[in-house]
Amino acid sequence: MEQKPAHPRLDLLQGTLDLLILQTLQWGPQHGYAISQTIRARSADALQVETGSLYPALHRLQKQGWVKSEWRFSELNQRAKYYRLTPAGKKQLSRERDRWSQLVAAIGGVLSPAEE
Amino acid sequence: MKLADWLLRRRREDDLEDEIRTHLAMAATESVKDGLDAESARLAALKDFGNVTLTREATRTAWGGTWRWVVADLGQDVSYAVRTLARSPGYTAIVIAVLALGIGANVSLFSVFKSLVLTPIHGVENSGRLAVLGARTTAGRLSALPHPDFREIRKDAHAFEGLAGTTDVFFTVGIGTASQRMYGELVTGNYFQVLGVRAQLGRTLLPSDDVTPGNHPVVVISEAVWKRIFGSDPQIIGRPLTLNGQSFTVVGVSEPGFQGSVVSQTVGIFVPVMMQPQTMPPDRLSSRQVPLLWGLGRLRSGTTIEQAAAQADGLSAQLATVRPDDPNEFRATVIPIWQSPYGAQTYILPLLMPLGAMSLLLLFIVCANIANLVLVRGLSRRGEIAARLALGASRSRILRLLLVENIVVAIPGTLAGLVMSHALSGLMRQSATADATMIFDLNTSPDGFVAGFALLLSFGCSMLFGFVPALQSTRLDLATVMKDDLSARSGSKGRLRAALVVSQVAVSLVLLVGAGLVIRTLESVQGANPGFDARNVVLMAVDLRAGGHDEVRGGLFCESLLAAVRAEPGVEAAALASRLPLRAVEGRRRQVSVDGYGLKRGDELRFSVDTITSDYFRTLRTDVLAGRDFEASDEQSGSPVVIVNETMARRFWNTPDNAVGRRVALDGTSKWRTVIGVVRDMKYTRLNEEPRSYIYAPHGQLYEPNLILHVRSREASPATIQQLRRRVEAVDANVPILNVRMLEDVVRQGSAVYRMTASVLGLFGGIALLLAALGMYGLVSYSASRSAHEIGIRIAVGANPSDVARRFLGDGLRLGIWGVACGLAISIIVTRLLTSLLYGVGPTDVVSFASALAVVLVIVLAASSIPAWRAARTDPIAALRHR
Numbered sequence: 001m002e003q004k005p006a007h008p009r010l011d012l013l014q015g016t017l018d019l020l021i022l023q024t025l026q027w028g029p030q031h032g033y034a035i036s037q038t039i040r041a042r043s044a045d046a047l048q049v050e051t052g053s054l055y056p057a058l059h060r061l062q063k064q065g066w067v068k069s070e071w072r073f074s075e076l077n078q079r080a081k082y083y084r085l086t087p088a089g090k091k092q093l094s095r096e097r098d099r100w101s102q103l104v105a106a107i108g109g110v111l112s113p114a115e116e
Numbered sequence: 117m118k119l120a121d122w123l124l125r126r127r128r129e130d131d132l133e134d135e136i137r138t139h140l141a142m143a144a145t146e147s148v149k150d151g152l153d154a155e156s157a158r159l160a161a162l163k164d165f166g167n168v169t170l171t172r173e174a175t176r177t178a179w180g181g182t183w184r185w186v187v188a189d190l191g192q193d194v195s196y197a198v199r200t201l202a203r204s205p206g207y208t209a210i211v212i213a214v215l216a217l218g219i220g221a222n223v224s225l226f227s228v229f230k231s232l233v234l235t236p237i238h239g240v241e242n243s244g245r246l247a248v249l250g251a252r253t254t255a256g257r258l259s260a261l262p263h264p265d266f267r268e269i270r271k272d273a274h275a276f277e278g279l280a281g282t283t284d285v286f287f288t289v290g291i292g293t294a295s296q297r298m299y300g301e302l303v304t305g306n307y308f309q310v311l312g313v314r315a316q317l318g319r320t321l322l323p324s325d326d327v328t329p330g331n332h333p334v335v336v337i338s339e340a341v342w343k344r345i346f347g348s349d350p351q352i353i354g355r356p357l358t359l360n361g362q363s364f365t366v367v368g369v370s371e372p373g374f375q376g377s378v379v380s381q382t383v384g385i386f387v388p389v390m391m392q393p394q395t396m397p398p399d400r401l402s403s404r405q406v407p408l409l410w411g412l413g414r415l416r417s418g419t420t421i422e423q424a425a426a427q428a429d430g431l432s433a434q435l436a437t438v439r440p441d442d443p444n445e446f447r448a449t450v451i452p453i454w455q456s457p458y459g460a461q462t463y464i465l466p467l468l469m470p471l472g473a474m475s476l477l478l479l480f481i482v483c484a485n486i487a488n489l490v491l492v493r494g495l496s497r498r499g500e501i502a503a504r505l506a507l508g509a510s511r512s513r514i515l516r517l518l519l520v521e522n523i524v525v526a527i528p529g530t531l532a533g534l535v536m537s538h539a540l541s542g543l544m545r546q547s548a549t550a551d552a553t554m555i556f557d558l559n560t561s562p563d564g565f566v567a568g569f570a571l572l573l574s575f576g577c578s579m580l581f582g583f584v585p586a587l588q589s590t591r592l593d594l595a596t597v598m599k600d601d602l603s604a605r606s607g608s609k610g611r612l613r614a615a616l617v618v619s620q621v622a623v624s625l626v627l628l629v630g631a632g633l634v635i636r637t638l639e640s641v642q643g644a645n646p647g648f649d650a651r652n653v654v655l656m657a658v659d660l661r662a663g664g665h666d667e668v669r670g671g672l673f674c675e676s677l678l679a680a681v682r683a684e685p686g687v688e689a690a691a692l693a694s695r696l697p698l699r700a701v702e703g704r705r706r707q708v709s710v711d712g713y714g715l716k717r718g719d720e721l722r723f724s725v726d727t728i729t730s731d732y733f734r735t736l737r738t739d740v741l742a743g744r745d746f747e748a749s750d751e752q753s754g755s756p757v758v759i760v761n762e763t764m765a766r767r768f769w770n771t772p773d774n775a776v777g778r779r780v781a782l783d784g785t786s787k788w789r790t791v792i793g794v795v796r797d798m799k800y801t802r803l804n805e806e807p808r809s810y811i812y813a814p815h816g817q818l819y820e821p822n823l824i825l826h827v828r829s830r831e832a833s834p835a836t837i838q839q840l841r842r843r844v845e846a847v848d849a850n851v852p853i854l855n856v857r858m859l860e861d862v863v864r865q866g867s868a869v870y871r872m873t874a875s876v877l878g879l880f881g882g883i884a885l886l887l888a889a890l891g892m893y894g895l896v897s898y899s900a901s902r903s904a905h906e907i908g909i910r911i912a913v914g915a916n917p918s919d920v921a922r923r924f925l926g927d928g929l930r931l932g933i934w935g936v937a938c939g940l941a942i943s944i945i946v947t948r949l950l951t952s953l954l955y956g957v958g959p960t961d962v963v964s965f966a967s968a969l970a971v972v973l974v975i976v977l978a979a980s981s982i983p984a985w986r987a988a989r990t991d992p993i994a995a996l997r998h999r
Contacts, residue, residue, distance in 0.1 A: 032135060033142040051139065052171045055132070059178040071134075076145070080138045081131070 017049065017057050019100055022085065022093040025067060031080035032058060058083055066092045132175055140165060190520065197521040207493060211486055212529045217883055218482030219533030219573055221475040224540040226569045227560035228468055232379060232461040233454040234565050239373035240311050242414075247421055248456040249279060249411025249428060251446035255720030258457050260407035261446060263389070263400060269431045269448050270411065275424035277416050280310035281409035284378050284458070285396055286822070287359045287385050288659040288854065289345065293845070295662040295852040298341065300359070300385030301376050302392055308336070308370070310413050311377065317342075318353040318368030325388040329401050332388040335364040339372045341384035359387065360395045360821075361661030377412055379459025380558050404439075405707055405784045407446065410458045424450040445720065457702075467869065470949040471876060474630055477946075478880045481623045483577045484616045485887045488894065490522065490582050491613055515587065522582030523575065530574035534562060613898075614931055617891045621935025622942060624884035625972045629943040631877035632964030633950055633957055638870040640956025646863060647798030648697055648736035652832045653859035654840060655696065660821040663851030667819045671751070674815060674823070677847050678729060681827055684843055686836060690827045691732035694820040695724075697798045697859075698866045708811065710768050711779035711788060723764070724800065725782060725811045727820040732812070733795055735826045741765075742772035743793030751816030756789040764809035765794040780811065782818075789813065803866050804955035832858060873953060885972065888935075889979040896928045897983035900990075907987055908995025921981075921988035928980020936972055940965070 024030065024038050035058075036049045061067045066089035072082045085093070143161035148154060165171075201208045237243035249269070251261045260283060261269070270279045281304040289298050301307075305326025314320065315336065325332045335357055337345075346352050357364050364387065376383020389409065393399035400406045415424055428448035454461050494501070504514055658677075660670040674692055681690040695703055705722035715721070730746045733739075741762055750757055758780060765775035772794035779788040797807055815823075825844070829836050837856060844853055900907070907920055947959040957964065 031138065031142075033139045051165050052167060052174055055135070055171055056174040056178040059132075059175050063178065078138065078142065078145075080142070081135045 016100070017053055018061060019093070019096040020047070020049070021054075021057060021061065021083075022066065022089055022096065025083055025085040025089070026093060029072075029082040029084040031074070031082050033080075035083070061089070064092075065089075128179060132172060136165075136168060136171065190516075193517050193520040194524060196517065197524040200521060201525060204493075207489060208525055211489055211525045212532060214482050214485055214887065215526060215529030215574065215577070216532035216536055218479040218577070219530055219570060220536030220540065221880065222472075222479050222573055223533055223537035223566060223570050224560075225468060225472045225475050227537060227562070227566055228464065228558055229472065230563075230565045230569075231558040231560050232465060232468070235563070236379040236453050236459065236461065237311070237377050238375050239313060239371060240377075244453065245414065246412055246453045247276070247415050247424060248451050248453050248458065249273065249276075249413070249424075250449060250451065250456065250458075251407065251432075252449045253720050253722070254445045257720065258449075258451070258455075259446065260410045260458075261448060262404045262406060263392075263408045264402060264404055265432065265435060265446060265448070266409045266411060268435055269428060272431055273411075273424070273428060275415055275419045275427045275450070276411075276413040278306060278310040279411045279413040280304050280307040281389060281411055282307060282377055282458075283389070283409050284376075284381070284383065287387075287395070288361070288662040288822075288852070289357065289359060289385070290852075291358050291361075291662060291664065292850040293852050295358075295659070295854070297657065297659070297854040298385055299376070299378070299381060299383050300387060301378065301383050302387055302389040302395070304389055304409070307377075307386070307412075311374075313374045314371050315368035316371050317350070318366070320368055320370065321386060321388055326390055329390050329392075329399070330394055332390050333362065333364045333394075334367045334388065335359065336368040336370055336386040337366060338370050338375055338384040338386075340375065340382065342369045358662075359385065360659070361664060362391070362394045364391075377458075379453065379456070379461050380464070381459060410456070412453075421450055421452055466952045467873065470630075470953055471873065473946065473949055474627055474877060474880055477623050477627055478884055479573065479577065481620050481884045481887050484620050484623075485891055486522075486577070487582065488613060488616050488891050490518075491616075492894065492898065494518075519579065519582060522578040526574040526578035530570050533574070534567075534570055537566075538562065613895055617888070617895050617931050618935040618938065620884070620888035620891045621932055621972060621976060622939035624881065624888040625936055625939030625968055626943045626946055627877065627884045628881040628968035628971060629939075629947060629964055630950060631874065631881040632968050633947060633954055633959065633961055634870065634874040634877050636957045636961055636964055637953065637955045638867060638874045641803045641867045641870050644799070644803050644956070646698060646803065646866075647796055648738050648859075650859040650863045652829055653735065654825075654827045654829065654832050654837055655855075655857045655859055655862070656825040656827070656840070656844060656853050657855040658823055658825060658844070658851050658853060660823070660851060663848055665821070665851070670819065670821055671816060673848055673851065674729065675751075677825070677844060678731075680843050680847050681825065681840065684829075684840065686829045686831070687840075688828045688830065689731050689735040690825065691735045692729045692815060692823045692825055693732055694727040694823060696824055696862060697736070697800055698803070698862055699801060702801055706782050706811075707784050708809075709781040709784065711781075713768055723809045723811055725813060725818070727815050727818045727823075728812050729815050732826065735828045736798075737828075738798060739796045741794045741796060743776040743791070745793060746812075746814045750792075750814045753816075756787060756817050757792045757814065758789045759793040759795055759812040760791055761795055761797050761810040763797050763807040764811065765791075767809060782811075782813075789817075799866070826859070870953075870955075881968075885975055888972075889975050892928055892931065892976060892979040893983060895931070896924055896980045897986065899927060900924050900983050900987035903987075904990055904995045907990045908992040911990060912992040917988035920990075921984045924984035924987050925981050928984065929976065932973065932976030932980065935976070936969065939972070940969070943968075 020039050021035060024035050024042075030038065032051075032054060036051065036054055039047055039049050058067065058069075062069055062083070066086060067083045068086055069081050069083050071079060074080050140158070140161045143164055144154070144157040147157035147160050152160065162168075234244040237246070240246075249261065249266075251259045251265075253259050263281075266281050270276075270281070273279055282301050285300055285302055287298050287300045288295050290296060303321060305321055305323035308314070308320035309322075316339065318336075321334070321336050325334055337352075337357075342348055342352060346355070349355075352366055352369065355366050357366050370386070375381075376386070387395060390401070392401055392408070400408050415421070428450050432446065432448040454465065456462070501514060505511070660673060663673070665673055678690055678692065681687060703724055706725045708721045708723050708725075710721065728746065730748055730750070733745050740759075742765070743759070746757070746759065760775060760780075762772060765772045769775040769778055775791050775794050778791045780791065781788050795812075797810070799805060800808065800810060827840060829840075841853060841856065844851070910920060911917065943965065944960060951959050
């Protein structure tokens with residue numbers, strides 16, 4: 001069942017999906033489809049969120065109290081479930097960002113001596 | 117799951133469904149904007165989304181509270197499994213039937229085990245944990261304790277919470293012709309308190325009934341006796357009841373369900389042991405030589421059997437030092453109740469163990485058979501399973517579904533097995549009730565233990581033997597299955613099936629060898645010479661005490677009885693004796709002193725002593741080897757005489773001739789009795805007993821009120837028996853005839869246990885063989901059908917059909933040979949278990965092995981040649997067109 005994607009795509013690192021979702025929601029409440037489209041667009045198609053991971057992640061974040069959801073009508077007058085960042089979610093986002101920068105710095109540190 | 121939870125879950129499910137639908141709709145709208153038509157847009161959106169089911173399932177797990185959803189999923193799985201199984205009723209019926217066989221057989225045997233070990237005493241809680249205080253004789257035999265010893269040891273046996281004493285005895289209840297023989301117990305005053313049994317009417321026996329010898333003529337009866345003799349009369353308390361000619365007062369009726377403490381026997385009459393001298397003289401209460409009581413009680417918590425046994429042993433050693441001039445050969449010991457000889461457990465358990473092992477083997481075959489069916493079903497369901505995997509179901513999810521299916525068939529299989537075992541134990545009960553005085557009443561009724569065992573078996577089987585094949589079924593190469601490539605070589609699966617068939621053949625061989633050995637045993641038992649001629653001998657039990665006779669009048673009655681019977685036309689010989697040959701129960705033994713024989717260490721001179729009249733050996737046609745038979749003159753003669761059997765004569769005096777004129781004494785007295793004759797050995801208790809020493813004394817010199825009239829007539833027809841009965845009643849109408857039987861029936865009963873074992877094992881072997889044949893047939897025809905394409909080509913290009921047949925036949929036979937080889941190896945080990953059951957054949961009897969081998973080989977040949985022959989007749993056109 002494995003299919004080769006048409007264009008090179010980066011696999012999401014374990015745990016980074018939560019960070020991406022929280023970050024996307026920072027700009028305002030969005031529904032699931034919009035979240036996946038936003039991530040895709042902002043990464044210039046490099047990151048494609050599998051819906052099979054997106055919805056479990058959204059529901060997990062909601063269970064942890066970092067996002068809240070409600071059914072609303074979209075600008076196109078379509079009923080959709082919108083996810084919104086909670087204050088706790090905001091704190092979580094900054095924590096995850098910090099961790100991400102640490103991770104990037106650490107990996108950079110590991111990689112750079114080899115380049116010199 | 118609570119309703120609120122369920123509603124919450126439904127809402128969430130709907131919510132998620134909506135969310136996914138919105139997502140798809142939005143994606144489709146985008147694509148339409150990009151210029152696609154509506155249908156393509158919808159498909160593109162779906163394709164982009166990926167696996168909807170997987171997303172749904174993954175999201176659900178994010179909700180948490182997982183176990184609840186697992187339970188709900190399980191409910192779904194169960195209903196799905198029920199629907200699937202209902203669609204293939206043939207498969208379902210076979211699995212249920214086969215499982216019922218295996219479980220039924222095992223549960224039946226377990227019920228017997230339970231009734232002997234786990235709940236040995238009806239109506240007493242936790243009776244399996246009771247411990248028995250007894251004695252070990254110098255020869256290592258277990259025995260009861262002499263009465264004074266029991267009392268002394270009980271005083272200081274602190275390992276027990278309470279210790280009751282009991283011994284079993286036959287009572288003749290009532291007076292005259294209305295009397296009947298019943299099983300009873302002589303017990304200490306605390307018996308009912310120790311066992312925790314109450315009275316439903318009146319009172320139980322109490323310690324105050326246990327004070328002065330001969331002074332407590334009171335009796336407690338069981339509910340069954342109350343019903344049968346007194347018609348459940350509520351005014352029973354205070355009524356008189358005659359026991360062995362003595363008058364007693366009924367003081368209570370015990371709780372329903374309680375039937376005494378003799379394991380596997382129904383006891384209905386309880387009398388204080390202080391009445392022993394009155395009910396079964398001579399007086400044994402003060403004797404330190406004659407064993408009388410078994411102790412029964414619960415150990416204090418934290419005390420082990422070993423500690424209690426050590427304590428009891430110490431106490432009896434102390435007794436020996438306190439009274440050195442009154443030595444005895446009994447050292448007290450404590451054993452768990454299942455090892456106690458007080459009851460049938462030590463007779464039945466050794467039989468039960470090999471049967472149990474065999475039935476577990478049968479269950480193994482059953483499981484192998486089901487595993488095979490599950491495998492085959494897995495193969496035919498490969499399409500379905502592949503589709504499920506392709507749709508994104510995880511392997512564990514499918515595995516769970518298959519397992520649930522196994523459990524769903526296991527439940528009706530288990531229930532059917534329970535019903536079967538219930539019917540089976542009913543049958544066993546019926547076959548055992550031929551002798552009214554010795555009813556084996558095993559508490560085999562299904563209870564928590566039995567149900568638990570059945571559940572354990574069925575779930576164990578369905579998990580163990582369903583799991584491996586199910587695991588195999590889910591390990592599929594999707595692409596090949598989807599392309600319907602049936603010729604795909606799934607080697608490991610073939611190997612597993614082959615292994616199952618080999619093990620089935622092996623185990624059925626083991627079972628057939630076992631059955632063969634027992635059948636051969638049965639043959640030699642039926643052909644065995646019991647030492648007497650059982651044909652045309654009528655037996656009638658009489659009790660002189662119930663007729664109101666004392667020793668003097670009893671003796672006179674016996675004389676006139678014998679004279680009357682011998683005068684009857686058609687009667688060849690008649691005699692009275694205190695015991696039957698081949699009586700199955702070990703009677704009491706007496707201490708014997710042999711003149712001039714010095715006791716060696718470990719010697720135990722305790723032999724059975726029968727009281728007989730003259731003509732006994734002529735009636736039974738037993739040879740007198742030396743000396744003479746008793747004569748009428750011996751009855752009243754002042755010089756005491758005995759007759760001994762050949763084994764005893766050879767043990768002490770080397771030859772029968774040399775034994776005549778020697779002297780023995782009984783019960784530690786110095787009253788010497790001269791040996792006047794030596795007779796050939798009989799089988800006294802069982803057909804397969806070891807030779808044992810035996811002594812006969814004349815009735816006039818060793819009085820016994822309980823006698824059995826043996827009458828040899830030319831033909832023993834019902835008319836003759838009726839005539840004899842009238843004759844006995846004419847002599848004294850007050851002496852009741854308690855039991856009328858033919859000696860031949862007694863002998864037949866002696867081999868009943870072998871007949872039962874042989875038929876059970878034969879049945880097991882037959883079932884096992886049938887299952888193995890089915891497995892073999894299935895395997896060969898499966899491998900033939902898988903190669904149908906190849907066979908078609910071969911035949912089309914001119915291969916000889918018999919070559920094709922030979923190839924598949926060879927496959928089957930190879931497995932058969934493997935199975936037979938393994939089976940032989942296992943048999944040689946396993947049949948050792950049967951040794952205690954065998955008589956006249958060794959555990960490696962060649963005839964049994966050879967015939968089992970022949971049967972198995974024939975069946976293997978048949979089961980593999982039929983599908984092989986069918987393969988050879990494959991129509992090449994049809995086989996090739998299938999592709």
